[in-house]
Amino acid sequence: MYEFAVTPAVTNIRRRGVTITSVASASLGEELELEPGDRVIKVNGRTVRDYLDFRFQTSGETELTFEVRKKSGEDWELLIERGEGEDFGLSFEQIVPRQCANECIFCFCKGNPEDARPSLFIRDEDIRLSFLYGNYTTLTSITEDEMQRIIEQRLSPQYVSVHATDLEVRAYLLGIEKERADISEKLARLLDAGIDIHAQVVLCPAINDGEILRRTIFQLANHYPRVSSVAIVPLGLTRYNTDERLTPVTRDFCRQTIKELKVIQLQLRERLGTTFAFLGDEIYLKAGSRVPGRKHYGDYPQIEDGIGMVRSFCNQFSSLLKKLDQKAHPDTRQFNGTIMTGTLFAPVLREQITKLNNRFGTRLHVAEVENDYFGGDVSVAGLLTGSDFVKAKYKIQGDFLIIPRTTLKSDEEVMLDGMSLAQLKEKLGVPVFPFDMRAFSKWISSAGLDHMIPEMVVQPNAATLRA
Ligand code: SF4
Numbered sequence: 001m002y003e004f005a006v007t008p009a010v011t012n013i014r015r016r017g018v019t020i021t022s023v024a025s026a027s028l029g030e031e032l033e034l035e036p037g038d039r040v041i042k043v044n045g046r047t048v049r050d051y052l053d054f055r056f057q058t059s060g061e062t063e064l065t066f067e068v069r070k071k072s073g074e075d076w077e078l079l080i081e082r083g084e085g086e087d088f089g090l091s092f093e094q095i096v097p098r099q100c101a102n103e104c105i106f107c108f109c110k111g112n113p114e115d116a117r118p119s120l121f122i123r124d125e126d127i128r129l130s131f132l133y134g135n136y137t138t139l140t141s142i143t144e145d146e147m148q149r150i151i152e153q154r155l156s157p158q159y160v161s162v163h164a165t166d167l168e169v170r171a172y173l174l175g176i177e178k179e180r181a182d183i184s185e186k187l188a189r190l191l192d193a194g195i196d197i198h199a200q201v202v203l204c205p206a207i208n209d210g211e212i213l214r215r216t217i218f219q220l221a222n223h224y225p226r227v228s229s230v231a232i233v234p235l236g237l238t239r240y241n242t243d244e245r246l247t248p249v250t251r252d253f254c255r256q257t258i259k260e261l262k263v264i265q266l267q268l269r270e271r272l273g274t275t276f277a278f279l280g281d282e283i284y285l286k287a288g289s290r291v292p293g294r295k296h297y298g299d300y301p302q303i304e305d306g307i308g309m310v311r312s313f314c315n316q317f318s319s320l321l322k323k324l325d326q327k328a329h330p331d332t333r334q335f336n337g338t339i340m341t342g343t344l345f346a347p348v349l350r351e352q353i354t355k356l357n358n359r360f361g362t363r364l365h366v367a368e369v370e371n372d373y374f375g376g377d378v379s380v381a382g383l384l385t386g387s388d389f390v391k392a393k394y395k396i397q398g399d400f401l402i403i404p405r406t407t408l409k410s411d412e413e414v415m416l417d418g419m420s421l422a423q424l425k426e427k428l429g430v431p432v433f434p435f436d437m438r439a440f441s442k443w444i445s446s447a448g449l450d451h452m453i454p455e456m457v458v459q460p461n462a463a464t465l466r467a
Contacts, residue, residue, distance in 0.1 A: 017041035017069060018048050019093040027089020032078055034090065037071030051092035052128055056153045058088070095132075100125030101141045103175030105245050106202055111238035111374065117409070117416050131155035134304050136200050138174060139183045147186065150195055157196035157228065160187070164201070164208040165219040173208060191226040198302055199230045203283075205247040209257065217264055217277040224272050231302040232261070233280035239375030248377055254287035265296075274298055281310045282380065285344045306380075310348055317352045321359060336363040336398035340389060342381035343368040364402075367395035373417055382406035386419025390427050401428060405436040
């Protein structure tokens with residue numbers, strides 16, 4: 001299992017070099033006659049494993065030697081002189097994620113239907129993606145080479161799934177033996193080397209909550225500011241993950257967790273001057289509580305992990321409403337359509353959209369959509385699928401439908417169940433516009449309501465798969 005699990009990383013290293021996928025016109029790369037399909041094998045005598053290596057090894061250098069394997073099979077050596085800060089104009093192949101060797105009892109991969117999109121089964125555990133996109137790793141199978149790379153190339157911050165500092169509990173959650181679950185020395189080495197860490201806890205009732213959670217937070221807080229924050233996100237169970245060791249996250253559990261965390265957060269704010277340990281938005285929404293205010297989140301250190309997204313959205317929406325006061329359009333009633341979202345976020349969105357409707361006469365209707373595809377307690381917007389939207393067709397009012405952009409693949413208009421946006425439009429018989437909330441707020445504040453619909457197009461967004 002372990003050997004198999006690390007194979008993709010090994011394969012990637014064996015291929016040597018990184019493939020160029022595009023060369024900008026009139027760039028230095030074009031001048032050097034580099035082409036898509038060429039591989040940069042070495043820079044200044046050092047092997048290049050991926051585009052991060054290329055970036056690191058070329059950074060700040062004005063005199064360089066490239067060893068290039070041309071797509072024709074020829075080997076070139078290029079001696080290059082470039083101006084300070086001059087870009088090569090090269091784009092490279094994506095990083096092939098290294099995969100984990102854990103058997104976490106809560107792993108989302110176990111909760112996927114068999115026909116889910118293949119990317120949902122990727123168990124990525126890759127320090128490069130952690131640095132680039134904030135993907136979490138557990139550090140359980142990190143190699144010496146990777147440790148050195150983090151330190152040498154300053155791949156900071158790293159996002160680490162700690163789950164519990166209690167070794168027995170961590171090993172149990174990760175489904176591995178204690179020796180491998182113990183990352184205390186690795187963490188210490190990274191922290192000593194000046195690498196910043198953002199930690200994550202997937203909160204599983206009756207396993208790593210209560211006193212275990214309290215100890216985890218305070219032990220991590222001892223390393224503040226190098227350990228900069230802890231995100232505490234709830235276990236999510238689909239109908240396919242029926243592991244008896246797991247207890248669903250209930251409303252009462254969320255309320256109790258918020259109560260316990262308030263005491264801890266108060267102590268941490270007094271001691272560190274920051275909240276440090278943040279609860280995921282989902283916990284507040286499930287509890288039926290209002291999310292904390294702006295100050296609680298500081299500079300939103302873990303917003304991509306669902307920490308403070310709701311607060312950020314509400315605040316952006318409020319400032320948007322203020323700005324729109326001066327831009328009111330006489331024909332706003334023509335904006336008659338439906339916004340679909342997950343059951344968890346729908347009440348928050350409805351409250352904001354009602355304000356917009358009341359003030360500007362728009363007729364936007366918020367419809368919550370049950371997640372039938374994954375089932376269980378999955379209620380977040382980003383995991384809705386094409387079949388879920390189709391089942392909720394009867395809720396559509398008005399002339400168009402808006403769906404969350406996060407339901408689509410980052411680089412393709414396809415949803416998690418494989419349905420394309422074009423197929424969805426066909427099945428629903430209305431124009432469908434995908435967007436994300438933050439972009440929506442920014443967009444309508446800059447463009448004005450009168451340009452709102454035609455310009456809503458899909459933009460690639462960074463998809464992050466969390467360990
Ligand atoms: S939760 Fe993450 S680390 Fe655990 S088994 Fe799944 S992919 Fe691996």
